[in-house]
Amino acid sequence: MKKAILASTSTLHGQAYLEYLTPHLNDLYGSNKEIIFIPYARPGGISHEKYTAKAKDAFKKANLNIKGIHEYKKPVEALEKAEGIFTGGGNTFLLVSELYRIGIVEVLQKVIAAGTPYMGTSAGTNIGGLTMGTTNDMPIVLPKSFKTLGLVPFNINPHYLDPDTNSTHKGETRETRIKEFHHFNSQPVVGLREGSWLALDNNEVILKGKLSARIFKCNEEAYEVETGTILTDLN
Amino acid sequence: MKKAILASTSTLHGQAYLEYLTPHLNDLYGSNKEIIFIPYARPGGISHEKYTAKAKDAFKKANLNIKGIHEYKKPVEALEKAEGIFTGGGNTFLLVSELYRIGIVEVLQKVIAAGTPYMGTSAGTNIGGLTMGTTNDMPIVLPKSFKTLGLVPFNINPHYLDPDTNSTHKGETRETRIKEFHHFNSQPVVGLREGSWLALDNNEVILKGKLSARIFKCNEEAYEVETGTILTDLN
Numbered sequence: 001m002k003k004a005i006l007a008s009t010s011t012l013h014g015q016a017y018l019e020y021l022t023p024h025l026n027d028l029y030g031s032n033k034e035i036i037f038i039p040y041a042r043p044g045g046i047s048h049e050k051y052t053a054k055a056k057d058a059f060k061k062a063n064l065n066i067k068g069i070h071e072y073k074k075p076v077e078a079l080e081k082a083e084g085i086f087t088g089g090g091n092t093f094l095l096v097s098e099l100y101r102i103g104i105v106e107v108l109q110k111v112i113a114a115g116t117p118y119m120g121t122s123a124g125t126n127i128g129g130l131t132m133g134t135t136n137d138m139p140i141v142l143p144k145s146f147k148t149l150g151l152v153p154f155n156i157n158p159h160y161l162d163p164d165t166n167s168t169h170k171g172e173t174r175e176t177r178i179k180e181f182h183h184f185n186s187q188p189v190v191g192l193r194e195g196s197w198l199a200l201d202n203n204e205v206i207l208k209g210k211l212s213a214r215i216f217k218c219n220e221e222a223y224e225v226e227t228g229t230i231l232t233d234l235n
Numbered sequence: 236m237k238k239a240i241l242a243s244t245s246t247l248h249g250q251a252y253l254e255y256l257t258p259h260l261n262d263l264y265g266s267n268k269e270i271i272f273i274p275y276a277r278p279g280g281i282s283h284e285k286y287t288a289k290a291k292d293a294f295k296k297a298n299l300n301i302k303g304i305h306e307y308k309k310p311v312e313a314l315e316k317a318e319g320i321f322t323g324g325g326n327t328f329l330l331v332s333e334l335y336r337i338g339i340v341e342v343l344q345k346v347i348a349a350g351t352p353y354m355g356t357s358a359g360t361n362i363g364g365l366t367m368g369t370t371n372d373m374p375i376v377l378p379k380s381f382k383t384l385g386l387v388p389f390n391i392n393p394h395y396l397d398p399d400t401n402s403t404h405k406g407e408t409r410e411t412r413i414k415e416f417h418h419f420n421s422q423p424v425v426g427l428r429e430g431s432w433l434a435l436d437n438n439e440v441i442l443k444g445k446l447s448a449r450i451f452k453c454n455e456e457a458y459e460v461e462t463g464t465i466l467t468d469l470n
Binding site: 132 | 244245247249277278279325326328329367368369370372373374376380381393394396403404411413414415418420429
């Protein structure tokens with residue numbers, strides 16, 4: 001019953017916030033609905049209020065209202081009744097810390113499994129995977145656990161970047177980092193390039209957007225999958 | 236009494252492993268000594284044995300022997316007697332997890348404070364800071380704590396990369412990530428470019444290498460410091 005968009009990024013170069021995703025919002029959420037926004041990832045340290053206002057502006061274009069989860073006294077009950085949920089990007093460590101601190105990990109899993117439409121971008125997409133172990137973010141706070149919602153049976157690496165073959169920088173490439181992940185974790189990782197998203201519909205997972213995605217499996221060579229590929233059973 | 240080299244990277248583009256640091260090894264450790272190597276960061280998932288062999292080859296050029304900490308049955312006692320310590324790069328989450336699991340965080344702090352020469356590169360330098368909160372690595376395992384050795388009164392970001400002004404990629408820049416860090420942590424961060432290192436001598440901390448470093452303080456504009464700058468009191 002899951003219905004979700006897990007997008008690599010909120011914003012494409014030269015576009016407004018959520019611009020490329022706006023045409024898909026009504027398919028996901030319907031129209032004239034109130035969507036609960038989870039602002040806890042706080043990109044650049046932005047306040048919950050400012051971040052919620054930014055999401056509200058973008059969702060208005062699709063005739064959808066946004067209300068921040070921090071505005072509810074009883075967030076679990078609010079999520080149980082929600083018509084839709086959107087988690088914005090920012091710092092994944094902070095986001096996951098807050099989800100555990102406030103105690104909404106289980107209710108998110110429950111309502112999304114039952115069909116409440118969900119969208120995530122960047123950090124909000126990271127938490128759609130089995131763990132946050134393939135985030136690109138800095139560990140600015142220590143979460144209780146790295147386990148996340150597991151809306152898909154694999155991990156996601158948003159903002160996936162191909163190695164720059166001209167680079168003289170000796171920091172690890174994204175691919176090297178994911179290989180390190182696979183020495184200690186067995187689930188596949190989907191490297192989701194900017195402009196790509198995973199569409200979950202009736203428990204089917206499909207790669208959307210113009211680009212291919214890069215699939216990393218433990219002890220296997222990485223490979224590309226074209227847009228439109230069904231990834232439901234990638235595990 | 237601390238005597239240490241905290242280097243941004245082990246390897247410069249076009250050079251062999253530790254090549255640019257080799258001329259400084261005898262100043263740090265003396266000659267004809269046995270240095271304990273901490274291989275736990277396991278870059279690319281390399282085994283402890285292979286990683287130790289690689290460090291051994293490099294240290295041989297400075298007439299120094301290397302023995303891996305994993306070869307000792309009693310690592311705490313081995314470190315108490317060590318003539319020098321070197322921690323190699325790789326994944327900082329893994330390194331810190333292992334330091335806590337094996338129980339050698341406190342003994343490392345104690346013996347380095349008492350004068351046992353220490354060198355770190357990359358992840359091995361990250362742990363020289365107050366916390367590992369400014370690592371660039373992926374959270375492939377969950378450490379017990381992000382607190383690290385605190386050989387300097389600030390945090391370090393190794394492999395510091397300036398923002399690429401031509402990039403159309405929307406993932407966060409290093410500077411954005413460090414700003415996010417400062418919403419939840421107050422200590423300064425030294426962005427240490429590849430080829431730079433911090434030299435600790437008699438409790439003085441000096442920036443070495445050809446490049447400047449970038450200093451990030453909470454609620455202040457970032458600024459550059461030239462090589463040779465004393466950073467002992469940066470806190």
